[in-house]
Amino acid sequence: MALDREMVVGVVGAGAMGSGIAQVAASAGHRVVLADANAGATAKALGNIEKGMEREIGKGRLTREAANVLLARIDARAEPIADDLSRFASCGLVIEAIVEDLSAKQALFKKLESSVAPDAVLATNTSSLSVASVASACTHSERVIGLHFFNPAPVLPLVEVVPWLGVDQSLMPSAHALVKQWGKTPVFASDTPGFIVNRIARPFYGESLRILEEGIADAPTIDWAMKELGGFRMGPFELMDFIGNDVNYAVTRSVFESFFYDPRYKPSLTQRRLVEAGFLGRKSGRGYYDYRDGATIPAPTKDSAVARPVFERVLAMLINEAADAVLMRVASPTDIDLAMTKGVNYPKGLLAWAEEIGVEKVLGWLEALQDEYGEDRYRPSPLLKRIARSRGGFFA
């Protein structure tokens, strides 16, 4: 199995992710076959790609000639696909970006396997299913890998490259190298719930919600604390409203259930009520904030006596997750820090941040929380304890 610049890349599913991935592959010089089960989806995808390129042309980052060459590389025929996937016969790599539903993905992989060359590689862009469960639909499952792009794929550099229990291990270095050739930042992640980013980022939302629920600070103040003291580009509530509370809540639930209900990932009732009420965020006009015409966003309480403990509590929980991901060998410390800065734009890698603050100090924040609440949610990672004890570092 070879993944090279000459191969044709197939993308199944022409929604938000599929269209972005098709653009990325075409920008890297590949011929791309983009298809969807729904009529009109590929036309819409091409429209979105063109719109994105117009913006790039406007900013002087792309010439019209280059944009036309890129578009001409994408074969996005309008006819929807069903059982006949022969359109992908010439592809050396097919990336699946269809609906997040295991039985739909398994049915697709089963059909794909018999439609492509025996040495073609099949990848899933799933966010919350295990690569193992998707791959298990194939007879030659060793050629299935996870390639998890972030939204919008043409903009965000991170791609989590995910092997699974039965993968042909020799594939992994070439998948990593291919993603790099595409101008992206590849990181290896184990086939565990949420991979790196969607696991480690959970407390950014969950702990902020807990602080809100306890009335320690309101949403604008928590958002202000994380931006002002932490340097995060968006506060947790602004970000949940931007992502959509339905989407964010679904990811949290999926990670919680996949970890056999570990209390560290427990979803929030507050967020659940917002979803039930249809307060999904920007897209529905209301979320934690009111976006309807004439509404105003309340001002934060710019008081560091309130903001600092909020910031330290959320950051300590994030660092704890990152440390535990190292402990559980989800990824290397370097890849974990890269993932959080390149996938979700964190201002610093969490492990480097812990070292900057002092691992002992962060451990102290967590121990105080665990002491006060007595909840397993706040248990410090054994790796933090070991590093604090030995006065070592994550990267040593």
Ligand SMILES: NC(=O)c1ccc[n+]([C@@H]2O[C@H](COP(=O)([O-])OP(=O)(O)OC[C@H]3O[C@@H](n4cnc5c(N)ncnc54)[C@H](O)[C@@H]3O)[C@@H](O)[C@H]2O)c1
């Ligand atoms: N949206 C994100 O932020 C994001 C980020 C990373 C990964 N993902 C993952 O990427 C995948 C796609 O997500 P999305 O946001 O692009 O969804 P989307 O709803 O925008 O697009 C999915 C597309 O797949 C098509 N489709 C559904 N079933 C199909 C089938 N059997 N064959 C062919 N096409 C089919 C749909 O018509 C639709 O156009 C999901 O697995 C999702 O978890 C999403």
